[in-house]
Amino acid sequence: MDRFTVVSSDCHAGLPPEQYRSYLDPEYREPFDQVLPIQKRMTDEAEKVFLLADINAQWRAGVEEALTGAWDHERRKEVLDADGVAGEIVFPDGVTEQNAPPFGAGLALPTRNIVPDLQWAGARAHNRWLAEFCALDPVRRFGVAVCPLLWDVDRAVAEARFGAENGLGGMLIPAITTGFEAYHNPCYDPFWEACEDLGVVVCFHSGPGPFEDFFGQGFPETDPQRYPGAVGVYISEVFFWTYRSLIFMLWGGVFERFPKLRASVTETGQGWLLPPLLRMLDHHYEDTQFSAKLGDFRSHLSMSPADYFRRNCAVGASCMPRDDAEIRHQMGMDQIMWGTDYPHPEGTWPDTAARMRETFRGLPEGDIAAMLGGNAVDFYGLDGAALDQVASHVGPRKADFAA
Amino acid sequence: MDRFTVVSSDCHAGLPPEQYRSYLDPEYREPFDQVLPIQKRMTDEAEKVFLLADINAQWRAGVEEALTGAWDHERRKEVLDADGVAGEIVFPDGVTEQNAPPFGAGLALPTRNIVPDLQWAGARAHNRWLAEFCALDPVRRFGVAVCPLLWDVDRAVAEARFGAENGLGGMLIPAITTGFEAYHNPCYDPFWEACEDLGVVVCFHSGPGPFEDFFGQGFPETDPQRYPGAVGVYISEVFFWTYRSLIFMLWGGVFERFPKLRASVTETGQGWLLPPLLRMLDHHYEDTQFSAKLGDFRSHLSMSPADYFRRNCAVGASCMPRDDAEIRHQMGMDQIMWGTDYPHPEGTWPDTAARMRETFRGLPEGDIAAMLGGNAVDFYGLDGAALDQVASHVGPRKADFAA
Numbered sequence: 001m002d003r004f005t006v007v008s009s010d011c012h013a014g015l016p017p018e019q020y021r022s023y024l025d026p027e028y029r030e031p032f033d034q035v036l037p038i039q040k041r042m043t044d045e046a047e048k049v050f051l052l053a054d055i056n057a058q059w060r061a062g063v064e065e066a067l068t069g070a071w072d073h074e075r076r077k078e079v080l081d082a083d084g085v086a087g088e089i090v091f092p093d094g095v096t097e098q099n100a101p102p103f104g105a106g107l108a109l110p111t112r113n114i115v116p117d118l119q120w121a122g123a124r125a126h127n128r129w130l131a132e133f134c135a136l137d138p139v140r141r142f143g144v145a146v147c148p149l150l151w152d153v154d155r156a157v158a159e160a161r162f163g164a165e166n167g168l169g170g171m172l173i174p175a176i177t178t179g180f181e182a183y184h185n186p187c188y189d190p191f192w193e194a195c196e197d198l199g200v201v202v203c204f205h206s207g208p209g210p211f212e213d214f215f216g217q218g219f220p221e222t223d224p225q226r227y228p229g230a231v232g233v234y235i236s237e238v239f240f241w242t243y244r245s246l247i248f249m250l251w252g253g254v255f256e257r258f259p260k261l262r263a264s265v266t267e268t269g270q271g272w273l274l275p276p277l278l279r280m281l282d283h284h285y286e287d288t289q290f291s292a293k294l295g296d297f298r299s300h301l302s303m304s305p306a307d308y309f310r311r312n313c314a315v316g317a318s319c320m321p322r323d324d325a326e327i328r329h330q331m332g333m334d335q336i337m338w339g340t341d342y343p344h345p346e347g348t349w350p351d352t353a354a355r356m357r358e359t360f361r362g363l364p365e366g367d368i369a370a371m372l373g374g375n376a377v378d379f380y381g382l383d384g385a386a387l388d389q390v391a392s393h394v395g396p397r398k399a400d401f402a403a
Numbered sequence: 404m405d406r407f408t409v410v411s412s413d414c415h416a417g418l419p420p421e422q423y424r425s426y427l428d429p430e431y432r433e434p435f436d437q438v439l440p441i442q443k444r445m446t447d448e449a450e451k452v453f454l455l456a457d458i459n460a461q462w463r464a465g466v467e468e469a470l471t472g473a474w475d476h477e478r479r480k481e482v483l484d485a486d487g488v489a490g491e492i493v494f495p496d497g498v499t500e501q502n503a504p505p506f507g508a509g510l511a512l513p514t515r516n517i518v519p520d521l522q523w524a525g526a527r528a529h530n531r532w533l534a535e536f537c538a539l540d541p542v543r544r545f546g547v548a549v550c551p552l553l554w555d556v557d558r559a560v561a562e563a564r565f566g567a568e569n570g571l572g573g574m575l576i577p578a579i580t581t582g583f584e585a586y587h588n589p590c591y592d593p594f595w596e597a598c599e600d601l602g603v604v605v606c607f608h609s610g611p612g613p614f615e616d617f618f619g620q621g622f623p624e625t626d627p628q629r630y631p632g633a634v635g636v637y638i639s640e641v642f643f644w645t646y647r648s649l650i651f652m653l654w655g656g657v658f659e660r661f662p663k664l665r666a667s668v669t670e671t672g673q674g675w676l677l678p679p680l681l682r683m684l685d686h687h688y689e690d691t692q693f694s695a696k697l698g699d700f701r702s703h704l705s706m707s708p709a710d711y712f713r714r715n716c717a718v719g720a721s722c723m724p725r726d727d728a729e730i731r732h733q734m735g736m737d738q739i740m741w742g743t744d745y746p747h748p749e750g751t752w753p754d755t756a757a758r759m760r761e762t763f764r765g766l767p768e769g770d771i772a773a774m775l776g777g778n779a780v781d782f783y784g785l786d787g788a789a790l791d792q793v794a795s796h797v798g799p800r801k802a803d804f805a806a
Contacts, residue, residue, distance in 0.1 A: 055695055178581070182616050184632050213585050224698075229587050229654030231700035232708065235687050236650055240643050247639055251632030272679045272686070280675050284638050291749075292458055295627070297634035305635065346694075 003395030004369055005388050006356075007087040007376035008080075009316035010205075010266050010339030010347075014092050014099030014106075015071045015129055023125035024102070031118060032102055042220060043098065059345040060095075066350070070094030070343050073136045080140070083352045085340060086373065086391040087382055089316070090134065090143045091172065091205050091266070092126055095343050101126035105146050108208045109174040116151040123148055127159065131166040139386040144170035144203050149191060150180045157194045164198035169380060170264070171200055175208040175245050183245050184252025192254050196261040201380060202249075205316075206242045206267035209234055242268040243277065246313065250281070250305035251297065255312045262312055262379065267341065269317025271324035274331045281306040310335070314379040317371070319348050325359050328367065337376040353396060362403030406798030407772055408791050409759075410490040410779035411483075412719035413608075413669050413742030413750075417495050417502030417509075418474045418532055426528035427505070434521060435505055445623060446501065462748040463498075469753070470746050473497030476539045483543070486755045488743060489776065489794040490543045490785055492719070493536075494575065494608050494669065495529055498746050504529035508549050511611045512577040516623075519554040526551055530562065534569035542789040547573035547606050552594060553583045560597045567601035572783060573667070574603055578611040578648050586648050587655025595657050599664040604783060605652075608719075609645045609670035612637055645671045646680065649716065653684070653708035654700065658715045665715055665782065670744065672720025674727035677734045684709040713738070717782040720774070722751050728762050731770060740779040756799060765806030 015023075017039060021032055047056065060067060069076035071094060080088065093100050093107040100106030104114045105122030123146040134141040145168040149156040160171055174180075181187055195202055212219040214230040224230065246263055255261060284291065285304035291297075301308075310332060317324065317331075318339035328336055338356075341347030348355040360368045373391075377384040418426075420442060424435055450459065463470060472479035474497060483491065496503050496510040503509030507517045508525030526549040537544040548571040552559040563574055577583075584590055598605055615622040617633040627633065649666055658664060687694065688707035694700075704711075713735060720727065720734075721742035731739055741759075744750030751758040763771045776794075780787040 055698075178613070178616065179620070181620060182636075184630055184636060185619070186629070186631070210581070213581065216588070217582070217584060226589070227587055228589070228656050228703045229651075229700050231694065231697045232654035232687060233585075233587060233651050235694050235697065235700075236654065236684060236708075237643070237647065240640070244640065248632075248636055251635035251639065253631050270683075272683050276675045276679050281639060283675070284635060291634065291638050294634045294638065297632050297638075300631045305639075 001388060001392060002399065003391050003397055004401075005087075005373040005377070005384070005391035005395055006085050007089070007337070007373040007382065007387065008085045008340040008342065009089050009264075009337035009376050010318040010341050011088040011090050012093050012099075012342070012344060013070055013076070013090045013130065013133060014094035014101060014126070016099060017102065019071070020102050020122070020125045020129070023128045024121055025124065028118065028121040028125075035103065039102065043100075046220060056345065063350065067095050067343050070099050071133070073133065077137065079342065079349070081394045083340060083342065083349055084356070084394055084396040085342075085352070086387045086395055087140045087142065087376070089170065089266070089339070089376065089380060090130065090141055091203075092130075092144070092146055101146060105148065107172070107205055109146070109148055109172070109176075110208075110211075111150060111174060111176065111179065112212070116148070119148050120151065120155060122146075123159070127162065127168060131168055134167050138167055139383055140390060142170065142380050142382060143168040144172050147171040147173050149173040149188070150177060153188060153191050156191045160191065160194045160198055160200045164200055169200055170203045171195060172203045172205060173245075175204050175241055176210060177245060177248075178210060183248040183254065189257065192258045192261055196258040199381060202261065202263040204242055204246055204263070204265045206238055209238055209241045239268050239270065239273055246309075247281075247305070250308050251301075253300045255308040256301055259312075262314075264314050264316060264337075264379065266316030266339070267318045269315035269320065269324070269331070269336060271321075271327050271331055274315065275327065278306040278309065278332070281309070314375060319346070319355065320359055320371075322359050325363060325371070328371065333367065333370065334375060336371045337379065338372050353400075356396060357400055361401050363401075365398060365401075368401055404791060404795060405801055406794050407801060407804075408490075408776040408780070408787070408794035408798055409488050410492070410740070410776040410785065410790065411488045411743040411745065412492050412667075412740035412779050413721040413744050414491040414493050415496050415502075415745070415747060416473055416479070416493045416533065416536060417497035417504060417529070419502060420505065422474070423505050423525070423528045423532070426531045427524055428527065431521065431524040431528075438506065442505065449623060459748065466753065470498050473502050473746050474536070476536065480540065482745065482752070484797045486743060486745065486752055487759070487797055487799040488745075488755070489790045489798060490545065490779070492573065492669075492742070492779065492783060493533065493544055493546045494606070495533075495547070495549055504549060508551065510575070510608055512549070512551055512575070512579075513611070513614075514553060514577060514579065514582065515615070519551070522551045523554065523558060525549075526562070530565065530571060534571055537570050541570055542786055543793060545573065545783050545785060546571040547575050550574040550576050552576040552591070553580060556591060556594050559594045563594065563597045563601055563603045567603055572603055573606045574598060575606045575608060576648075578607050578644055579613060580648060580651075581613060586651040586657065592660065595661045595664055599661040602784060605664065605666040607645055607649055607666070607668045609641055612641055612644045642671050642673065642676050649712075650684075650708070653711050654704075656703045658711040659704055662715075665717070667717050667719060667740075667782065669719030669742070670721045672718035672723065672727070672734070672739060674724075674730050674734055677718065678730065681709040681712065681735070684712070717778060722749070722758065723762055723774075725762050728766060728774070731774065736770065736773065737778060739774045740782065741775050759799060760803055764804050766804075768801060768804075771804060
């Protein structure tokens with residue numbers, strides 16, 4: 001084939017808020033009606049605090065139609081075709097701040113100021129819709145369900161089963177576990193076991209953070225002027241909050257007990273981070289000169305946490321810059337999965353073709369093919385042959401990546 | 404001079420717990436008597452959970468006498484002389500787990516399960532003793548006072564003044580701010596201003612962490628068996644907790660408003676971390692492709708957070724390995740301050756001479772001199788000439804560092 005099969009490891013989809021109503025269990029529709037205007041007002045507030053309304057409005061101008069691909073089946077097909085993308089991993093939160101599932105069941109999965117039962121209801125509504133949405137194009141769309149695991153392990157097991165039976169092969173679980181038992185505690189084993197048995201991938205995605213640390217203890221009722229540089233702190237440490245829960249799993253022996261379990265970390269595949277992070281994990285496993293006094297933390301592991309990472313995990317390297325592609329072997333050539341982040345404004349869309357070439361031009365064809373799609377096909381267990389078929393019409397031409 | 408002037412940027416001192424009594428304000432002596440046996444029991448418990456009693460006992464065997472240098476003036480002089488160390492920066496918590504100030508006023512400065520007024524009383528007791536201890540050898544001992552800033556900014560300002568007037572030139576402030584306003588909030592400006600005016604250094608030291616995340620929400624009443632790998636997680640992320648508060652200060656513009664304020668980060672000068680961390684801060688300041696939508700977080704800064712770090716901060720690179728010395732220019736040649744971590748078991752003592760040579764052998768003499776002492780003399784404002792005089796008797800011979 002003269003084209004690459006591209007899988008975007010990082011895409012987003014979600015309904016306009018009011019449309020989630022019919023996907024909720026009936027008993028949650030009255031609370032939904034009460035909360036919807038509050039949620040919309042808070043979204044507007046958050047846009048003032050956290051997202052610059054102007055920049056977002058500017059970015060949307062002229063692409064409003066194309067952005068309805070966040071939930072519209074036909075529009076999304078057009079957009080992805082034009083973008084050269086054959087398949088995609090579909091996370092929640094369509095156009096960042098406007099398409100989140102109800103009751104706080106979005107990408108950040110907060111646990112503060114949340115009613116657990118409502119958050120679960122919102123997650124179920126999103127997952128039902130997403131299952132329908134992915135079923136419209138099951139070869140191309142791999143859905144990641146929302147799963148507020150911390151509140152209820154049994155429900156999470158049931159949700160993993162729902163996902164497996166309904167074409168949602170990933171479970172997004174909370175990244176921020178403050179105030180809860182973290183993921184090294186074997187109390188979560190039934191969930192890991194279910195995911196392993198069902199072939200469901202555990203997913204983490206950049207975004208969550210302890211927002212009250214950045215925007216004050218009164219967040220979201222907050223005056224951003226009182227917190228100069230808050231966003232700078234947030235973007236400087238968001239990598240930590242995205243990887244942290246996985247690191248609890250790695251040290252906790254989760255992948256020792258469940259050797260076929262897979263976990264991904266998305267929109268955090270940075271070259272500045274991954275090589276030193278893996279070296280650090282190896283170092284702490286191998287060299288105990290400084291840590292011997294702290295007791296045994298290794299005998300339940302048969303290899304280094306970094307080795308489990310290399311064996312069981314992969315990273316969604318959204319919008320990967322050229323510099324990172326050049327150190328791909330240090331980052332882990334088998335684990336890098338490129339992504340567009342459509343329809344988020346920080347993504348490559350609508351300049352995907354140019355951005356892809358800028359990143360990969362002149363690299364060995366096999367490496368490009370792996371990072372653009374092959375690794376994601378293998379890791380998420382996608383139908384590679386069917387995706388090749390799609391790519392034969394829409395994929396970027398290999399000739400365009402010549403040095 | 405044919406010897407290097409060595410300053411250990413990382414040493415510890417503290418009284419045996421019961422001896423803090425007389426340094427407390429009288430009204431806190433009754434609570435002290437009540438709490439002391441509980442504190443001792445909890446230390447023993449913690450040694451079971453967190454520190455392997457066996458390894459510590461093994462390490463102490465045969466060096467019990469020398470370890471009394473944690474609080475004994477003459478013994479400490481002998482130990483440091485034999486170690487080749489002319490000057491030292493003195494943090495709390497003598498022999499790790501046995502010499503912490505009362506009422507939770509030690510290195511970790513926790514804010515959970517703490518009575519603020521008691522923690523302040525414990526801090527004051529330690530600081531009074533430390534001032535006496537440093538006054539016995541003011542050229543060689545630079546004391547770092549304990550300062551539970553989060554509870555009370557005015558008291559912290561008063562403590563900075565006490566420190567400046569009593570030979571304690573550093574203030575150790577809490578690293579873990581969860582549940583409190585973080586350090587980008589200008590509510591702390593009176594403290595930064597006082598430290599700048601008084602020439603007092605703001606200090607962070609490796610150790611603090613959210614222990615309940617690692618050892619369960621019931622910590623310290625915990626069963627470590629329920630948390631496999633907990634210590635692995637802790638040592639993998641302790642760097643983050645040590646740098647985090649400083650990063651809030653950097654982005655918050657603290658060093659923009661107080662350009663002569665200095666801050667140090669100790670026992671976290673790792674080569675794997677520092678270069679990528681500084682590149683990341685520069686990147687987030689300079690490249691806003693991914694962050695533009697998040698609003699303004701830079702206009703209050705006249706340079707990158709990494710530039711403030713380079714101008715206003717320094718790192719205590721305790722027990723620095725050879726690999727790190729080889730990438731000293733990437734880490735920041737002007738900021739690396741070597742340290743022994745005496746009397747902690749993970750430190751270089753009693754093998755300091757050999758460890759120093761292993762790390763620095765064959766490097767340019769000027770670089771060795773800077774990392775072993777010169778940088779610390781400049782940063783902490785020590786009396787370099789007087790320390791050279793001490794070093795002329797005790798310092799390691801330059802000839803021993805030939806390639």
